[in-house]
Amino acid sequence: MAGLKDTAAIAGIGQTAFAKRLPEAEKTLACRAVLAALDDAGIDASEVDAFASYTMEETDEVELAKAIGAGDATFFAKVGYGGGGSCATVAHLAAAIATGQASVGVAWRSRKRGSGPRPWTNTAAQLPTPAQWTRPFGLLRPADEIGMLARRYMHEYGATRDHFFQVALACRNRANQNPAAMMYERPLTREMYMTSRWISEPLCLFDNCLETDGALACVVVSAERARDCRNRPVYVHSVAQGLPAQHHGMVNYWTDDPLTGPAWTAARRLWKDADFGPQDVDVAQIYDAFTPLIPLSLEGYGFCGRGEGAAFTEGGALEIGGRLPLNTSGGGLSEAYVHGFNLITEGVRQLRGTSTAQVTGAATCLVTAGEDVPTSALLLRS
Amino acid sequence: MAEPAAGFLDPVVDEDGAPFWEYAARGELRVQTCAECGEPRFPPRPCCPHCRSFADTWRRMSGHGRIWSFVVPHPPLLPAYAGVAPYNAVLVELTDAPRIRLAGNVVAAPGAPLDSVDPARLRIGAGVRVVFAPAAPGGMPVPRWLLERG
Ligand SMILES: [Zn+2]
Numbered sequence: 001m002a003g004l005k006d007t008a009a010i011a012g013i014g015q016t017a018f019a020k021r022l023p024e025a026e027k028t029l030a031c032r033a034v035l036a037a038l039d040d041a042g043i044d045a046s047e048v049d050a051f052a053s054y055t056m057e058e059t060d061e062v063e064l065a066k067a068i069g070a071g072d073a074t075f076f077a078k079v080g081y082g083g084g085g086s087c088a089t090v091a092h093l094a095a096a097i098a099t100g101q102a103s104v105g106v107a108w109r110s111r112k113r114g115s116g117p118r119p120w121t122n123t124a125a126q127l128p129t130p131a132q133w134t135r136p137f138g139l140l141r142p143a144d145e146i147g148m149l150a151r152r153y154m155h156e157y158g159a160t161r162d163h164f165f166q167v168a169l170a171c172r173n174r175a176n177q178n179p180a181a182m183m184y185e186r187p188l189t190r191e192m193y194m195t196s197r198w199i200s201e202p203l204c205l206f207d208n209c210l211e212t213d214g215a216l217a218c219v220v221v222s223a224e225r226a227r228d229c230r231n232r233p234v235y236v237h238s239v240a241q242g243l244p245a246q247h248h249g250m251v252n253y254w255t256d257d258p259l260t261g262p263a264w265t266a267a268r269r270l271w272k273d274a275d276f277g278p279q280d281v282d283v284a285q286i287y288d289a290f291t292p293l294i295p296l297s298l299e300g301y302g303f304c305g306r307g308e309g310a311a312f313t314e315g316g317a318l319e320i321g322g323r324l325p326l327n328t329s330g331g332g333l334s335e336a337y338v339h340g341f342n343l344i345t346e347g348v349r350q351l352r353g354t355s356t357a358q359v360t361g362a363a364t365c366l367v368t369a370g371e372d373v374p375t376s377a378l379l380l381r382s
Numbered sequence: 383m384a385e386p387a388a389g390f391l392d393p394v395v396d397e398d399g400a401p402f403w404e405y406a407a408r409g410e411l412r413v414q415t416c417a418e419c420g421e422p423r424f425p426p427r428p429c430c431p432h433c434r435s436f437a438d439t440w441r442r443m444s445g446h447g448r449i450w451s452f453v454v455p456h457p458p459l460l461p462a463y464a465g466v467a468p469y470n471a472v473l474v475e476l477t478d479a480p481r482i483r484l485a486g487n488v489v490a491a492p493g494a495p496l497d498s499v500d501p502a503r504l505r506i507g508a509g510v511r512v513v514f515a516p517a518a519p520g521g522m523p524v525p526r527w528l529l530e531r532g
Binding site: 118121130131132133134135136137138139140141143144147148149151152155197198199200201202203246248251253254256 | 390391392393394395396399403424425431450451452453454455456458459460463468469471473481483484485486487496501506517522524
């Protein structure tokens with residue numbers, strides 16, 4: 001793994017508009033995002049020879065390759081566990097490129113979650129194990145499962161709804177600066193948060209991510225190749241996946257210690273292979289399908305100690321100018337929920353110096369994938 | 383998940399989980415336990431993660447536990463559940479097997495609906511005991527939980 005350090009780079013990023021409802025099909029959106037990313041890199045689609053995506057992606061590499069006019073592909077991979085796979089797509093492409101299996105890779109996510117059906121309403125598609133142990137009791141949605149952990153976390157560590165609000169607010173404030181965000185020019189107040197409807201107590205409406213139609217993509221090439229591309233390269237410094245011992249998927253409450261999720265496992269590998277530590281991270285893009293995932297991830301990735309993640313959010317720590325500016329495009333809570341891929345593209349913009357909420361001089365960025373499912377993470381550097 | 387007439391979900395049972403539900407139908411709470419090293423495990427699976435033995439037994443539990451955490455779901459939900467929302471869903475840590483945590487619902491009586499107990503009465507750490515009843519008429523018997531005190 002030390003052999004992977006900075007050997008590959010993200011050379012291009014692309015995206016479609018984000019909205020509750022877009023007229024085009026997922027496949028069309030995927031093609032637009034990938035072509036935009038290739039254009040951003042200045043690389044012709046015929047040079048693409050590697051593809052990486054993650055589960056719940058309906059546009060497969062065969063369809064995409066054909067549509068964009070890719071060349072012969074020699075590497076393709078699909079990572080499991082929905083939003084936990086976002087960062088792993090870049091990691092798999094980086095590994096393929098570092099080992100000479102391919103030269104130009106694209107990763108993408110296209111999703112019509114805003115106008116399409118909610119996945120949890122498809123009861124037939126829910127796996128018998130572990131769903132047989134939860135669904136009959138009305139734990140139907142990811143919000144119910146994370147809510148269970150959130151209540152326990154509040155009980156054990158004195159976390160409050162105000163801590164979760166600080167997370168929602170930081171993301172919303174950044175979205176208010178980002179014209180591409182669904183929540184651009186739509187401020188959030190504490191009163192709005194505290195009086196909003198419940199989804200699964202202790203989680204309210206604003207503790208939950210958006211529902212979005214949209215697609216994003218990025219292009220990964222060797223560091224050497226990236227230096228000749230149209231935009232400033234963003235190096236893939238360290239990568240990791242995390243599936244902890246005795247983990248059960250999103251219903252992590254069957255492990256001995258449910259409040260240490262996959263982030264902890266991914267983090268150990270991520271930092272082991274890095275030239276810098278959590279204290280050197282300039283900006284973070286942390287998977288935020290639900291606000292409690294942020295304090296849990298802050299602990300897992302070593303920004304604070306066990307049980308200190310909620311307190312970490314106090315005093316504007318997650319805002320621009322704070323200790324760890326968070327989700328600077330608005331994240332899943334306020335820019336778009338496209339299974340975390342927008343966190344990767346925003347990490348790239350920060351290190352290029354082109355974010356709408358630019359952290360001055362940002363040179364290092366942590367990007368994480370879904371927490372409480374088998375996960376993945378990236379350390380990016382300029 | 384299979385849906386009984388009332389629209390509540392029945393467990394879709396797999397090979398590993400079948401004994402749990404068969405015992406539940408007889409009104410017994412049993413947990414898969416390694417026949418070699420004695421470690422309980424949940425959810426059920428083919429072999430023991432501690433000693434890798436494939437031999438198991440199903441140990442009878444006292445049926446007592448404590449609420450480890452709980453949520454109160456509100457719509458949007460599947461129609462049957464939306465009809466009784468807000469209701470409680472709890473995670474019960476078993477007294478006889480700490481760290482074995484079963485999802486369920488605290489109800490006022492075995493056959494009472496999911497919203498039959500005011501969520502304000504629930505606390506982490508509260509004692510509960512198991513009873514068995516179908517989630518809906520004609521459904522599979524599943525564990526339900528009664529608060530130990532008033
Ligand atoms: Zn054993």
